[in-house]
Amino acid sequence: MAIPRGVLLCLGSLLLVAGGVVAVCLGLPQHSIPLVILGLFVGLGGTALLVTGLCVAKKNLQAAVPGHFLLHPRTGTRFSPRQAQAIQRRLDRIRREMSEDSVSRVPEAELSLPSTPPPWTMEPPPSYDTVMKNQEPGEQP
DSSP: OOOOHHHHHHHHHHHHHHHHHIIIIIITTTTOHHHHHHHHHHHHHHHHHHHHHHHHHHHHHSOOOSSOGGGSOTTSOOOOHHHHHHHHHHHHHHHHHHHHHHHHOOOOOOOOOOSSOOOOOSOOOOOHHHHHHHSOTTOOO
């Protein structure tokens, strides 16, 4: 049976204070070593219970919200459980549609190029000399 965190915190605080009172108020003025040691042990036990209660409280603050862990950023702005479920369902539906598309789609065959080029139907360009002779003397390209 788990002890509630409130009980751990209260009991830890109480033992810590009681241990301090026993060690400082009762043990030191009378120079009673057994009372000082008893106070230290009670205080250490209270500290252990206090730390355990704080750890349990911290663990309970991070409640498990259904959905993907990426939907819960570390900035402290978390989606509500309803929003996280809706986003997760939408992502799952998109993922299913994408996988169905990739399975049902047959890759199209690439157009193959002919083994020989088509015949040349244009006339060849004029030679350099012909172009230079036909060019007027004052004209620069």
